Amino acid sequence: MTTTAINTKKMTMIQGVRDAMHEMLKEHDDVMILGEDVGVNGGVFRATEGLYEEFGEDRVIDTPISESGIIGNSIGLAVNGFRPIAEMQFLGFIYPAFNQLMTHATRLRQRSMGRFTVPLVVRAPYGAGVRAPEIHSDSVEALFTQMPGIKVVVPSNAYDAKGLLIASIDDPDPVLFLEPMRCYRSSRTEVPDGKYNVEIGKASVLKEGDDISVFTWGAMVIDTMKAVEKLEAKKNVSCEVIDLRTLYPLDKETIAASVQKTGRAAIIHEAPATGGVSNDVISLINDTSFLYLRAPIQRVAGFDTPVPVYSLEQEYLPSTEKIQTAILHAVDF
Amino acid sequence: MTTTAINTKKMTMIQGVRDAMHEMLKEHDDVMILGEDVGVNGGVFRATEGLYEEFGEDRVIDTPISESGIIGNSIGLAVNGFRPIAEMQFLGFIYPAFNQLMTHATRLRQRSMGRFTVPLVVRAPYGAGVRAPEIHSDSVEALFTQMPGIKVVVPSNAYDAKGLLIASIDDPDPVLFLEPMRCYRSSRTEVPDGKYNVEIGKASVLKEGDDISVFTWGAMVIDTMKAVEKLEAKKNVSCEVIDLRTLYPLDKETIAASVQKTGRAAIIHEAPATGGVSNDVISLINDTSFLYLRAPIQRVAGFDTPVPVYSLEQEYLPSTEKIQTAILHAVDF
Amino acid sequence: MLEQFPMHQIINEEGEIVDSSSMGDITTDEIKSFYYKMLRARMLDKKCVHLQRQGRIGTYVPYEGQEAAQIGSSLALQEGDWMFPTYRDHAATLTFGHSMRNLLLNWRGRPEGNVAPEGVNIFPPGIPIASQLLHATGAAWAEKKRGSDRISLVYFGDGATSEGDFHEALNFGSVFNTPTVFFNQNNGYAISVPMKRQMKTKTIAQKGLAYDIECLRIDGNDVLSVYFATQSAVDRARDGKGPTLIEAVTWRYGAHTTADDPSKYRDQKETEARRETTDPLLRIERYLKTQEAWEEEWLTRIEEEITLEIETALTEMESYPEPDLSQLFDYVYDTPTWTIQEQVNNHLAVQGRTTQ
Amino acid sequence: MLEQFPMHQIINEEGEIVDSSSMGDITTDEIKSFYYKMLRARMLDKKCVHLQRQGRIGTYVPYEGQEAAQIGSSLALQEGDWMFPTYRDHAATLTFGHSMRNLLLNWRGRPEGNVAPEGVNIFPPGIPIASQLLHATGAAWAEKKRGSDRISLVYFGDGATSEGDFHEALNFGSVFNTPTVFFNQNNGYAISVPMKRQMKTKTIAQKGLAYDIECLRIDGNDVLSVYFATQSAVDRARDGKGPTLIEAVTWRYGAHTTADDPSKYRDQKETEARRETTDPLLRIERYLKTQEAWEEEWLTRIEEEITLEIETALTEMESYPEPDLSQLFDYVYDTPTWTIQEQVNNHLAVQGRTTQ
Numbered sequence A, B: 001m002t003t004t005a006i007n008t009k010k011m012t013m014i015q016g017v018r019d020a021m022h023e024m025l026k027e028h029d030d031v032m033i034l035g036e037d038v039g040v041n042g043g044v045f046r047a048t049e050g051l052y053e054e055f056g057e058d059r060v061i062d063t064p065i066s067e068s069g070i071i072g073n074s075i076g077l078a079v080n081g082f083r084p085i086a087e088m089q090f091l092g093f094i095y096p097a098f099n100q101l102m103t104h105a106t107r108l109r110q111r112s113m114g115r116f117t118v119p120l121v122v123r124a125p126y127g128a129g130v131r132a133p134e135i136h137s138d139s140v141e142a143l144f145t146q147m148p149g150i151k152v153v154v155p156s157n158a159y160d161a162k163g164l165l166i167a168s169i170d171d172p173d174p175v176l177f178l179e180p181m182r183c184y185r186s187s188r189t190e191v192p193d194g195k196y197n198v199e200i201g202k203a204s205v206l207k208e209g210d211d212i213s214v215f216t217w218g219a220m221v222i223d224t225m226k227a228v229e230k231l232e233a234k235k236n237v238s239c240e241v242i243d244l245r246t247l248y249p250l251d252k253e254t255i256a257a258s259v260q261k262t263g264r265a266a267i268i269h270e271a272p273a274t275g276g277v278s279n280d281v282i283s284l285i286n287d288t289s290f291l292y293l294r295a296p297i298q299r300v301a302g303f304d305t306p307v308p309v310y311s312l313e314q315e316y317l318p319s320t321e322k323i324q325t326a327i328l329h330a331v332d333f
Numbered sequence C, D: 001m002l003e004q005f006p007m008h009q010i011i012n013e014e015g016e017i018v019d020s021s022s023m024g025d026i027t028t029d030e031i032k033s034f035y036y037k038m039l040r041a042r043m044l045d046k047k048c049v050h051l052q053r054q055g056r057i058g059t060y061v062p063y064e065g066q067e068a069a070q071i072g073s074s075l076a077l078q079e080g081d082w083m084f085p086t087y088r089d090h091a092a093t094l095t096f097g098h099s100m101r102n103l104l105l106n107w108r109g110r111p112e113g114n115v116a117p118e119g120v121n122i123f124p125p126g127i128p129i130a131s132q133l134l135h136a137t138g139a140a141w142a143e144k145k146r147g148s149d150r151i152s153l154v155y156f157g158d159g160a161t162s163e164g165d166f167h168e169a170l171n172f173g174s175v176f177n178t179p180t181v182f183f184n185q186n187n188g189y190a191i192s193v194p195m196k197r198q199m200k201t202k203t204i205a206q207k208g209l210a211y212d213i214e215c216l217r218i219d220g221n222d223v224l225s226v227y228f229a230t231q232s233a234v235d236r237a238r239d240g241k242g243p244t245l246i247e248a249v250t251w252r253y254g255a256h257t258t259a260d261d262p263s264k265y266r267d268q269k270e271t272e273a274r275r276e277t278t279d280p281l282l283r284i285e286r287y288l289k290t291q292e293a294w295e296e297e298w299l300t301r302i303e304e305e306i307t308l309e310i311e312t313a314l315t316e317m318e319s320y321p322e323p324d325l326s327q328l329f330d331y332v333y334d335t336p337t338w339t340i341q342e343q344v345n346n347h348l349a350v351q352g353r354t355t356q
């Protein structure tokens, strides 16, 4: 983390996201925003509020409903001198753009031996728990962590959101910037004015502990912290909680060091268990820390089902009970 | 496995694939094939050779180049009484259909509480090693194993291909049927005439052994068997080799039983290591067999890079050397 | 292209017949029944907006202003035909036979919302824009292959025409000559984005020219024009003459959804003015008045009838059994995979085990 | 629509000028230089087919028959403009400045094949059908935003018009008025699928009507018609008048790729007949003969010149250094991630360790 600014303001995560874009639009002529309803309307979550008015329709652009079009054009713009920030209205609507991301945005550097590069940021609200309609709540980060050529970033608070988004816009390669909707207004954190970075690829230790390393990200940070608090209040167990923040590339050092200290691990995420990023974390621990492990690694994850309609989404989401049970399971093993 | 047939013929895997479709088209009026160049041309790999001539243009249909269109229409056809077999010319061209698969084909049963179902088979040649152009060689099975509502099947020989494809066509839910191009003509196996099933979800123990369980699928079966043969010839090590055949749902019993017997595991696949199905296997072993493990689980996988142009693909693909090294690493740990 | 695709009307804004030749032999009673259906839909819509404000249902998608487009078109279908709605087309699905209770359940996030009564072929609403058009061509193609005379009708908005799936569906429909009616409701906006930023063309109808399919543009607020245009498209489809693209020009009065504030992107005065000018119900009222077929008493009676129907459905909805966990697991596959089965078991075990 | 979109010609199959008004003041020498470029492309193509048979290169994608379409259009571009080719457009890329050696390397599966000389703006060929159209609108949009007068030209086939990306690109181009030439080579087939199964329309040009953009249909085997049509589309784009869709009607003589057998899906006699009728080179030869500007001696000289150029490139290609492992890793990210770095290290360690 590098901070050059001094003044801070308390803000919500969505304000942190907006602040980052505001800062970068102001500082860099090549930065631009495009997406559905990001202009006049200021975004369906208000992430781009006021930016159209301040920077004009050439820099904050309402596009047709055309996700493949948005990413495809962003590639052309990025290769030809711009740094587009493309908004997918919800992560569940990124699928029509899958081909453009998979075969072009992420491969153009390799395909052209470095001649063409794609400094593109794709922003997308995601995750369950806000009573959104079907498809809107998908947690499909693992579709992208396995996609060579892109980085995947997930802040859980305003400070990280602003710093990570600035870092993502400055990154010379495509970055998928996931915004857990449940975090948008769930808390306020102090956020410095001006430009600062939170380094991509670095996890954040939210709480130190000795008995188990609990890895999570996005909105599950909220529930994990709650669960750990409850558990520590009633049992003699000390948990280390780590917000991974970047899902590709994972922060190998931090993960390995923590597990080597505690000897146990649990991973919490809301995407389905099968194919979830938890499995990459498990592999990493297997590779780095096999001899340190005192219990099987615990996963608390969504089910191998689609995210259901919202009357069932609280059943779908990992509960604090399940998190506690998993931690105890490892500790009592 | 249920076999009702008696006569057998030696055939290549591509012939097994064709034979399954031939059988099912003949037996069932609701089975149909659609895709690019599957009709008059008989498929770019000849998988549908002669079927257009035999069953006519209403059942073996050349479509426009429109993958989303093919899957989207197949959904409508499947819901309304047909059992379409949709061919994606190469797995690397499935991406434009991603939205239709992710938000419809796989969810319609849940979304409609069982009212609408999608008995659809999506066939796709895949994998590197046949000197195909860019994008054609992608191994992205893990995009689909994490997609709730679909099953993922990968035969490596003619017998399995025919039996699994028949089972897939008979399955009431969507099945992604992956055809490793390198296996199409690499060997011949005895294949019964007529209809038989190879059960989805069951792995196949290709070779028993005591010291390590080696899991693989698709074209890497070839290299794994080669590597194991070489290794056993020079070292005192006994390897169990398991062809997973179905990647979702994994065959938990077979995997766990093998690892509990050998105490060691290696997983070989050509998709990138990060996000690969290997990580699901590792999780399964972690969940079921933690106390049996005598060494870290070994992965031999593709790199976290796109599959390169073909002059480099042999470097990209896991070599028999790497497989041997990994096995020894576990055994000598 | 505006000249090539004039907006066809049968009854104009003043309630006057401007094209009597296209009216067939429709009776005043039938027109009154169209009015009834539109009123029913409007009253349900207003009720839902209200219920949402009271917190009795979640985010709601209103269609007020689009009743003629949805009802005129759905009335042209017959039992056994297929309907592919979007999230905004519950006036159409209701009219085609969906259950009002289930529609209300939908706005409580209940899966039953997607399930129409047995025998009523309505797909779960398409959420990813334009994706449902391909199911409509596929399902219609299946009918054609079977040699039946059933057809499919699919709804989609002006914004939906920008998606690739719109194009692929029209091309499939055209190439395989599927019996499909592509029914576009051009309500002028895609959330906040006006038609002129969605496309350069002034009409949506002209997009049919790219596929050599029948295409036309009608006043989507004139329920008669909608009904007869759809009927002839349906007839053509049944006769094996292939798909039709209908652009029904309309307007939504309300917000995109109850979570949105339309004054941020358009002048709501225009919308309010439209209630007096282009309104689909008012126009029929005016027409009926010119025919001396309008009775306030009748209106009162049907309003009461509809109110009762809505209240009954609401009560049923509110007293509907709580959602069951099995709904989350049971319909992912025909037979649950072991992964899902194991997850259910763990879930139930934890629920039983820790009590907070 | 065939009447609305006649196939424009300047020089007909017999080599006669049929529309002198569209020829500007082009000189015979210039026409001879067009011929030269076409001959160069044809000779390279024939050589490549031959090299493939000999096993000296891998699967190859021939374009014989399409030289006028590719060369007439690429000659209308200027330095700094952007070209977005498919896998079949190396006659165009060669003409626009790609290196012949690198083009040959491409057919050996070498990444250098995707890299044109510095300053020559050619994208790696689009492999997923139609996906490159969106890059062409995006790159052109960037030029427009910067206020330059550079434009983009994108190639795609008849089959490509079925993909959603085709539609989304034409819509973006139309809405944002990007300086883009959508250059369609309608060679009648998409692998084995004839145009009439790909679409119901008889023309591709008419698809432009769906976007209110300029659209036209030309004889893609008439290099002059191609050149002038493209030039005016390019001029319109430079002048801020937006995109144009050009349908160039042509034919591929050979297989889809050297891995395919065209006799399975079309009568190759028709193709052979076309060598005598619609051939783009023969037509110019006939024209030059009518102008008494054809000299066998000139032909022999340029054939020798081109043969030498090809042999030189071939030698360079065949003596090019072996591929380096770094090409696999170095260009995935600007800075390799630790995952990739670790994988390289393991890879090198194993290579060093076991020798088999």
Ligand SMILES: Cc1ncc(C[n+]2csc(CCOP(=O)(O)OP(=O)(O)O)c2C)c(N)n1
Binding pocket: A036, A065, A067, A089, A093, A096, C088, C127, C128, C129, C156, C157, C158, C159, C160, C161, C187, C189, C190, C191, C256
């Ligand atoms: C693929 C996809 N992208 C974005 C969205 C978000 N979204 C929901 S409704 C809507 C606007 C649709 O406009 P239109 O097609 O005109 O229909 P209307 O809402 O006006 O009825 C958008 C962008 C979505 N549902 N699906």
Ligand SMILES: Cc1ncc(C[n+]2csc(CCOP(=O)(O)OP(=O)(O)O)c2C)c(N)n1
Binding pocket: B036, B065, B067, B089, B093, B096, D088, D127, D128, D129, D156, D157, D158, D159, D160, D161, D187, D189, D190, D191, D256
């Ligand atoms: C998305 C996608 N689907 C399928 C293919 C396989 N494929 C390669 S070329 C081709 C035919 C393309 O036809 P057309 O656009 O007419 O171009 P032509 O080859 O005739 O030049 C197909 C289907 C592909 N490359 N990309």
Ligand SMILES: [Mg+2]
Binding pocket: C157, C158, C159, C185, C186, C187, C188, C189, C190, C191
């Ligand atoms: Mg609309």
Ligand SMILES: [Mg+2]
Binding pocket: D157, D158, D159, D185, D186, D187, D188, D189, D190, D191
């Ligand atoms: Mg073609």
